[in-house]
Amino acid sequence: MSATVPVLTKKDFQTDQEVRWCPGCGDYAILSAVQAVFPELGIPREKFVVVSGIGCSSRFPYYMNTFGFHTIHGRAPAVATGIKVAHPELEVWVATGDGDSLSIGGNHTIHMLRRNVGIKVLMFNNRIYGLTKGQYSPTSELGKKTKSTPFGSAARPFNPLALAIGAETTFVARSIDVMQQHLKETLKKAAAHKGAAYIEILQNCNIFNDGAWQYLTEKDARSEHIVQLEHGKPLIFGKNRDKGIRLNGLDLEVVQLGNGVSEHDLLIHDEQYRNPAYAFLLAKMEEMPGFPTPVGVFRSWNDIPRYEDLMANQIKDVVTKRGAGDIDKLLRSGDTWEVR
């Protein structure tokens, strides 16, 4: 395949459509990262299909010079499933928001993930409904004051990655709009994954929820509040890389390195670990006071068959067993009788 692939550049993935996000919106950075990564994948441009639901984030396909389908609110995973099942050779990506993916589209999201359809979902989490101008979303914090919750939200939020892990998603990752390099690396890893991938991208909506991720992204705070997950490496963070995460029974704890605590005592990240409790612990860290928020690949299981392949194989098997369908025989199947 790669022999015939023309060399593509970022420019090849840009459209002539005027981008209509608010100036300063985190979506620009995500678009830029995707446009930078796609040409590096060695896949012909016409094989890419970008599908979205509704929301600011879901305008994404209009700005990608690939095949694109801006569908209806929440349904992108189902539309994408139809595309992928009918044409497994296509490279199908979904762009969605926290509302699109986890409210109205929650059902489609979990089912697409548990089926392990080979679709990559980019979930832009700005913890707000952007397009409808600022209502709380399923990822907004408890007590969050928004237009629709002037006295604070009474709903406990979803933890998107815990949800994806619960749905047995075979590739689960997190990155942040402002961490361009990390985001690109994460996208590349997702692209290399065969099955379903769910990537939460923390995104700033500077109009309706500005600073939602500031505690993570502020320049000096970053290294204190973020731990980067790297396969086979210990969980270390802190400006001086002097803190780590250690397993204590069924719980995690933050430990200071030194004084007899060495890297060998820390949790070594294993993205292939099969016990779901592990990825779940990582996903829950962001909710735990005093813990850093992990970014990177939480889980990557590469040996789970894809739904579209199982479907295609089933057809192949039946054809082998029964022979290719003969319409004439089909019409005449069952009991027949001749009228003269």
Added chain:
Amino acid sequence: MATITDAVESKPKRQVIERAVVRFCGDSGDGMQISGSQFTNTVALYGNDLATFPDYPAEIRAPAGTLPGVSGFQVQFSSSDVYTPGDAVDVLVAMNPAALKMNIKDLKKNGILIVNSDSFADNDLRKAHQATNPLEDHSLDAYRVFPVQLERLTQAALEELGLDAKTMNRCKNFFALGMCYWLYNRPMDHTYRWLDDKFKSKPLLAEANKRAMKAGYSYCEATEAFQVSYEIPPAKLAPGLYRNLSGNQALAMGFVVAARQAGLQLFLGSYPITPASDILHELSGYKNFGVLTFQAEDEIAAITSAIGAAYSGALAMTTTSGPGMALKTEAMGLAVAVELPIVVCDIQRGGPSTGLPTKTEQADLLQAMYGRNSEAPIPILAASTPGDCFWVALEASRIALKYMVPVIVLSDGYLANGAEPWRIPQLSEIPQIPVHFVTDPQGFLPYKRDPQTLARPWAIPGTPGLEHRIGGLEKQDVTGNVNYEPLNHEKMVRLRAAKVEAIGQDVPDVVPSGDPEGDLLIVGWGSTYGSITAAVKTQRAAGRRIGHVHLRYLNPLPRNLGQVMERYAKVLVPEMNMGQLSMILRAKYLVDAEGYNKIQGQPFKQAELEAKIEEVLSYGAVGTGKNGR
């Protein structure tokens, strides 16, 4: 027309008659649908014309012996044309007091009643809310009653097989079936073969059912219970090879054939719902035809996955019933906006809400016409008989692919489960469906239309140079770019409507059956075809001047329909709803169409329609043309 009720007095052992209506009824666990369909297949193989009406409760197993648990299967078969399963029954087989109570009103005076007298103990009567035993209280005096100890006789016949009582008891429906085979002089070999196949891995059960059936047959012979047996010669159907086909089977097969004729892969996205699930089951079995069936997480995913499959170049469809149709509305609007070909099959049932899941109705027509936000016209086709479902599936696919539109197919519970003999077409009779995928990037624009069909090009992902974006936002014609300008929006709304209207060029003019002009035109659609045809035939034979138009295309309507209606003094529109087609006709043609509406979850009886025809023709001026203006 001779039927067995006219033929009591004559004594020959075997009497030739023209038609008969037989109904098996009993508990939902009594195997009545099996007896009915076995009997049907046997008479079909013999060459009779026929129509069936399976009628079963929504509960899978209501408490045994109770009124809500009663299940029935009716078949009319004849040596001449059959249009309906029959208004009234010649032979009623009732397995318990509840079944008897629910069904006896449909047995003709002097008709044959075979009852399982083993199930008329006090407790059985109580469950059926029967104060007295109908076998003793003379309430059945108008019928020829044959109380048969179905359970004891079946057990006696199976004695040697060493089965438990419960298993033996389950075979009693085959005893009753054997009796009916004797009564109508039918061979049992078809059912033997079916049993062998069905119980391949449990030959003992095949043997038990065979023995029960044989015992029923011999019982009639030995006891001379019935003085006469009947013979109904084969019907003079058009020459050809025939099979029995239900509406849902026909739809499934129709789509497989349509995909083949179009050279596309068939994709079905569906979520189970009565009475549409059988289409999903059938198509799931057609894997060797390359059929992709996706049982989605809900109806919305079912249709949106189909839209995705259509976008990437499959013949895509979704199947459902009313409640699922309601869930699909937003996505149908998307299909209208992005102008992609999908077929949406609505197998209608009684509503609103969950309504009558297993009963038939035609009340989704206006939902199909208008049940979407804003102006979102969709072409609609309706099947009129079980076999017609096949042809409608093909035509719906053809229109969807030619015009790049979603198409709705309306069927209903009555067509879905009812069966009729179907002449198997030669492959050469089935038209090819031309499909064109654009491949040339030169001059490609996603909304540049074919001037004749107004269809936009089908540019599927994977085609180099055709990368483009579509979506539900309003778009500029030709370029497909997002566009919010007022005049562009009006242009696009009108274009989408014009596109549906353009399909009218493919819709054949209607030619009324019966009188080409006269006192009354009956306009029907869907599954009322059989009852209307039978009623019109009888009424015309009585000298009335009646025409019948049965609409397959409900949107757009045939272009000459308005002129045709003007040729009759009156227009009558019988529907199993509150008057939905009549509302459309009145609005569109300013015609004084009168509705005849039955909303009981049951099809029209021929007699009901005839009475209505007589009523309509008895009042007002009768003359030619210009109805009621």
